[in-house]
Amino acid sequence: MRLPRLSDIQSAHSRIKPFIHQTPVLTSQQIDKIFDCDLFFKCENFQKVGAFKFRGATNAVMSLTSEEKRKGVVTHSSGNHAAALALAAAMNDTRAYIVMPESAPVVKKNAVAGYGAEITFCKPTLQAREETTRIIMEKTGATLVHPYDNFNVICGQGTAALELLNEEDDLEIVIAPVGGGGLLSGTSTCVKGINKDIQVIGAEPLNANDAYISFTTGKLTPSVNPLTVADGLLTSLSELTFSVIRRNVDKIFTAKEESIIACMLLVWERMKIIIEPSSATVLAIIKENPDVFRGKKIGLIISGGNVDFRKLPF
Amino acid sequence: MRLPRLSDIQSAHSRIKPFIHQTPVLTSQQIDKIFDCDLFFKCENFQKVGAFKFRGATNAVMSLTSEEKRKGVVTHSSGNHAAALALAAAMNDTRAYIVMPESAPVVKKNAVAGYGAEITFCKPTLQAREETTRIIMEKTGATLVHPYDNFNVICGQGTAALELLNEEDDLEIVIAPVGGGGLLSGTSTCVKGINKDIQVIGAEPLNANDAYISFTTGKLTPSVNPLTVADGLLTSLSELTFSVIRRNVDKIFTAKEESIIACMLLVWERMKIIIEPSSATVLAIIKENPDVFRGKKIGLIISGGNVDFRKLPF
Numbered sequence: 001m002r003l004p005r006l007s008d009i010q011s012a013h014s015r016i017k018p019f020i021h022q023t024p025v026l027t028s029q030q031i032d033k034i035f036d037c038d039l040f041f042k043c044e045n046f047q048k049v050g051a052f053k054f055r056g057a058t059n060a061v062m063s064l065t066s067e068e069k070r071k072g073v074v075t076h077s078s079g080n081h082a083a084a085l086a087l088a089a090a091m092n093d094t095r096a097y098i099v100m101p102e103s104a105p106v107v108k109k110n111a112v113a114g115y116g117a118e119i120t121f122c123k124p125t126l127q128a129r130e131e132t133t134r135i136i137m138e139k140t141g142a143t144l145v146h147p148y149d150n151f152n153v154i155c156g157q158g159t160a161a162l163e164l165l166n167e168e169d170d171l172e173i174v175i176a177p178v179g180g181g182g183l184l185s186g187t188s189t190c191v192k193g194i195n196k197d198i199q200v201i202g203a204e205p206l207n208a209n210d211a212y213i214s215f216t217t218g219k220l221t222p223s224v225n226p227l228t229v230a231d232g233l234l235t236s237l238s239e240l241t242f243s244v245i246r247r248n249v250d251k252i253f254t255a256k257e258e259s260i261i262a263c264m265l266l267v268w269e270r271m272k273i274i275i276e277p278s279s280a281t282v283l284a285i286i287k288e289n290p291d292v293f294r295g296k297k298i299g300l301i302i303s304g305g306n307v308d309f310r311k312l313p314f
Numbered sequence: 315m316r317l318p319r320l321s322d323i324q325s326a327h328s329r330i331k332p333f334i335h336q337t338p339v340l341t342s343q344q345i346d347k348i349f350d351c352d353l354f355f356k357c358e359n360f361q362k363v364g365a366f367k368f369r370g371a372t373n374a375v376m377s378l379t380s381e382e383k384r385k386g387v388v389t390h391s392s393g394n395h396a397a398a399l400a401l402a403a404a405m406n407d408t409r410a411y412i413v414m415p416e417s418a419p420v421v422k423k424n425a426v427a428g429y430g431a432e433i434t435f436c437k438p439t440l441q442a443r444e445e446t447t448r449i450i451m452e453k454t455g456a457t458l459v460h461p462y463d464n465f466n467v468i469c470g471q472g473t474a475a476l477e478l479l480n481e482e483d484d485l486e487i488v489i490a491p492v493g494g495g496g497l498l499s500g501t502s503t504c505v506k507g508i509n510k511d512i513q514v515i516g517a518e519p520l521n522a523n524d525a526y527i528s529f530t531t532g533k534l535t536p537s538v539n540p541l542t543v544a545d546g547l548l549t550s551l552s553e554l555t556f557s558v559i560r561r562n563v564d565k566i567f568t569a570k571e572e573s574i575i576a577c578m579l580l581v582w583e584r585m586k587i588i589i590e591p592s593s594a595t596v597l598a599i600i601k602e603n604p605d606v607f608r609g610k611k612i613g614l615i616i617s618g619g620n621v622d623f624r625k626l627p628f
Contacts, residue, residue: 024338045586265623272359272619274586305586309579309628 003244004151006193009158009186012059016156019058019091021047023160025167025299030270035286038297040171042164045275045305049111051232052160052183052303053084053147059156060145061088069094071141076122076129078104079232080304081147086117097142099132105308148182149238158186164299165194173293175282176301178202178211178252179233181241187301188248202245202252203281205229205260210236212252215245229257229313232278232303253292255284261313263287274305277313317558318465320507323472323500326373330470333372333405335361337474339481339613344584349600352611354485356478359589359619363425365546366474366497366617367398367461373470374459375402383408385455390436390443392418393546394618395461400431411456413446419622462496463552472500478613479508487607489596490615492516492525492566493547495555501615502562516559516566517595519543519574524550526566529559543571543627546592546617567606569598575627577601588619591627 026041044052061073072095075085082098089096096117100109101124112119122132136142145153160183161174176187188200204211208226214237222236237245245252264280267273279302286293340355358366375387386409389399396412403410410431414423415438426433436446450456459467474497475488490501502514518525522540528551536550551559559566578594581587593616600607 050586268588268623272364272588274582274588309582309626312623312626314623 001240001243002151003247004155004158004186004189006190008155009162009190009193012152012155013159013162015062016055016058016159019088020055020159022163023047025164026271026273028271031266034266035290036294037286040164040168040297040299041271041302042160042299043273043302044160045273045279045302047304049080049083049087050304050306051080051084052157052301053080054088055159056150056153056156056182056186057081057084057088057145058091060150060152061085061092061094063152064094064143068143071143072097073145074099074133074136074140074142075145075147076100076133077147078108080306082108082117083111083115085145086112086115090116095142097136097140099129099136101129107308148180148185148235149240151240154182154185154189154241154244156186157183158190160301161187161190161299164301165191168299170297171198171299172296173199173201174299174301175201175203175285177230177233177278177281177303178204178245179208179278180235181211181237181245183301183303184249185241185244189244192248199250200248201285202249203285204252204254205233205281206254206256208233209254211245212254214242215249215252218246228260230260230278230281232276233281253285253289255281255288259284259287265314274307275302276304276307279303279305315554315557316465317561318469318472318500318503320504322469323476323504323507326466326469327473327476329376330369330372330473333402334369334473336477337361339478340585340587342585345580348580349604350608351600354478354482354611354613355585355616356474356613357587357616358474359587359593359616361618363394363397363401364618364620365394365398366471366615367394368402369473370464370467370470370496370500371395371398371402371459372405374464374466375399375406375408377466378408378457382457385457386411387459388413388447388450388454388456389459389461390414390447391461392422394620396422396431397425397429399459400426400429404430409456411450411454413443413450415443421622462494462499462549463554465554468496468499468503468555468558470500471497472504474615475501475504475613478615479505482613484611485512485613486610487513487515488613488615489515489517489599491544491547491592491595491617492518492559493522493592494549495525495551495559497615497617498525498563499555499558503558506562513564514562515599516563517599518566518568519547519595520568520570522547523568525559526568528556529563529566532560542574544574544592544595546590547595567599567603569595569602573598573601579628588621589616590618590621593617593619
């Protein structure tokens, strides 16, 4: 199993740069004061499709051979990765086949359809999703682009940290949220490749703490039916992301639901930007562990801003 | 009655520049596509205290003589102007006396108190507010800083448009919301001073359309008990702001409540930034008058981002 290196992330960045937004790094004097540290928010909520997922999806599509590109890409997802892959395919004249559970919210179906992807609905079980995906692959020859268990996707996700470190070169810590581990794998590979002395920390909801348990015990241990407001972090690590994270990440902290919600509200109120609950996890671990982070210069990967405004947790 | 000129706004900008945020000008390909025009959002929701009001308040405080500064400033307001004046005073080592109705929300009382202002509560009537203010002025000798019926406040508000035009020099139209008219007065004075060919348009809720009526009839006609979701635009023009607006503004359009709410949601969803309903009014008039704005390059003054997240209109 080949693990990504800094040079792979640098190549990915050159490849996808014309297609992605170089998102801003924002700061807040008020939030710095509250937590007594210097925070640099890398705002992937301003990325295309509203999430970092567009980086990985674009890198995966652009890394296809022309024969593969002719046949298209396929994935099963009801979240940001589906929209990201649909748009990345459309921008590269490739077909995208998206397998979604029938139960997916209408707004997400419309978003994916709006990018011109071909949607196939299935029963809302992992088995039905995988079976439906397999049938599409056989019929079309499309290449599977997994949301995180994919070398090129991980390299694309790492480009957010690359831009962050290009802009702020004296960070002491970088924190990224961890669900399936694609973002944390890319982030940690990039940061450690640039400077081993920068600490890389994963932030995970306590209610979906498979990465924390796997990291602590050294044994890959998926979550069973996790339930958290951070709905982007429900997935579990894969063999690939676990291997990368074990090698490059210094520590994983978990955050309680109430801290995640409080930090999401804090960012909305003070910074006037919309971040999704998954993104608030990176601030929530600072709130819960003040002694660890006090006085430090910290980069935070803000993963996205896709929120259902009719179902806010506060 | 001396009306402000471009040079007054330029002086104000030099004066307040070290204290304010130079807010970003943002764009959105998606929203441009929806309305078929090129929009440039001057984002005062990212200004200190979350609103353009900090510009005018700072300019008013910094324009005081040292004798006046020793005695402090006073205003009656329960909104963004109170917080802005409190912070501007604190940053300039001046006392701020704020008269607020007893019925003001706790969160607003706390914000003003947090900046170190001295709050005096009164009954929630205009008469009680003015009487209480008069008593404080007699007792302390503090200078009244009205939220908009004030030369220096208007000059400060105009500095947002000055930054916008410095950054985007080929706009065809600039739109600002209009309540009491301080922002629209400053904006129109600045824009027309720089280039008479740029159209300046005011955006007002239909449910609080005193500026529209006054502008159309040529007779100052205050609103009576207006009710709109755009709670920053409930106030009516003064003699001073009406004079400036009559001279410098080309047109005022009104917007229905449902358009304001839809445009607020649209900006949250697509741009991932938090704007208050008053700010959405500038986009709502474009939505309601597509033939007027199609194909144009338009600057929008986004007035602020202070929203009660527990009472959203959608």
